Amino acid sequence: AEMAAARLSGTENRLVSLPLSRIRVIMKSSPEVSSINQDALFLTAKATELFVQYLATYSYKHGRGKEKNALTYTDLSHTAEECETFQFLADILPKKILASKYLKMLEKEKRDGEVREDDDEGEKEEDEDKA
Numbered sequence: 001a002e003m004a005a006a007r008l009s010g011t012e013n014r015l016v017s018l019p020l021s022r023i024r025v026i027m028k029s030s031p032e033v034s035s036i037n038q039d040a041l042f043l044t045a046k047a048t049e050l051f052v053q054y055l056a057t058y059s060y061k062h063g064r065g066k067e068k069n070a071l072t073y074t075d076l077s078h079t080a081e082e083c084e085t086f087q088f089l090a091d092i093l094p095k096k097i098l099a100s101k102y103l104k105m106l107e108k109e110k111r112d113g114e115v116r117e118d119d120d121e122g123e124k125e126e127d128e129d130k131a
Helices: 002-015 020-028 038-062 064-068 073-082 084-089 099-130
Strands: none
Touching (some): 020 038, 038 084, 064 073, 073 084
């Protein structure tokens, strides 16, 4: 039985490109996982490969990298932001922005936040006047 499992394992390793040992480590890092079936490990690896392939193909077809015959980070981040299927990746693949632009955005948010706080206080005073 062990020989059959080893033979099956060797065959599975050739059917996937991702290292099964690393996938096992990632899966074991979840507190809900106590043991990992070899079939579950293989299927997770294969599903991951197919997902990455689909993401890359979709991003390439719908991105500007096609003009350069290359898949770019911008293509991936655009897909994550624009395609509903991949929107769960938007935090993982954010659009790149310059640090100076980000700092300006933070400053604007800070100013807007202070204005909102002042507005809230004004509304509270109006509510107290009515009471």
